[in-house]
Amino acid sequence: MEIHIVEDVEAGARVVADVFERTLRAAEGSGAVLGLATGSSPVPAYAELIRRHREEGLSFAGARAFLLDEYVGLPAGHAQSYHRFIRENLTSHLDIADDDVVSPDGTAADPVAEAAAYDARIREAGGVDLQILGIGSNGHIAFNEPGSSLASRTRVVGLTRSTIEDNARYFDTAADVPVRALSQGLGTILEARRIVLTATGSSKAAAVAQLAEGAISARWPATVLQMHPAVTVVVDEAAASQLELKDYYRYARCLESESPVAVRG
Ligand code: PGA
Secondary structure, X not given: OEEEEEOOHHHHHHHHHHHHHHHHHHOOOOOOEEEEOOOOOOHHHHHHHHHHHHHHOOOOOOOEEEEOEEEOOOOOOOOOOHHHHHHHHOHHHOOOOHHHEEOOOOOOOOXXXXXXXXXXXXXXXXXXXXXXXXXXXXXXXXXEOOOOOOOOOOEEEEOOHHHHHHHHHHOOOHHHOOOEEEEOOHHHHHOOXXXXXXXXXXXXXXXXXXXXXXXXXXXXXXXXXXXXOOEEEEEXXXXXXXXXXXXXXXXXXXXXXXXXXOOOO
């Protein structure tokens, strides 16, 4: 795991955007497959990508994108649907074709079949080249709540009370937050070729410490990322505050800046 402890949100956004830019340039011609996340954590990085697209000509032409999850019961056009969130916060500002931005259908008559079809669509696209992730204060990634199988596939999940409370800020009341979602599984996410996870603030500190240094366990689903060979974690000081090996991570990044060889913890 490559852990970057950054000074502020803007510096973190630049590190995440750099990972996207490298992926897009490497896939030029064939079109990158991007795994996109909703929530507040990726938004600064999305703003930086939009800026690079507008001001520096970074192109997303030919890229395809798959969202991590969608609330069950919310139609695509609903103000709080993830289908809509990703368009408002990223893709409608880029040169990516709208039809190539795909999310699970939260209104599918058969959500179980929809989940299986979603995994198949990702596979048919050749798999995800780069997946961006946030992390819940309870250690979830996508909507894989504590107790999720570490090998899980896209499926219908029930949201925990803490996730519903965390997400209530987007709705009028907590009672309006859907209680189920279609979510990529941990096994699905692990198939992405590269992963970048970003988190800020002290409310994420315990989850970030578990992610990087805890025992791999369904109790903290993000710990499964320790099994992936190409994960970049971008955190501010507050989110990094419970990491025991902070000094080592800083040292490893310094070594990299002296020579362009990545030093992985
Ligand atoms: P946040 O959510 O980015 O809005 O903090 C992250 C998550 O719950 O996965």
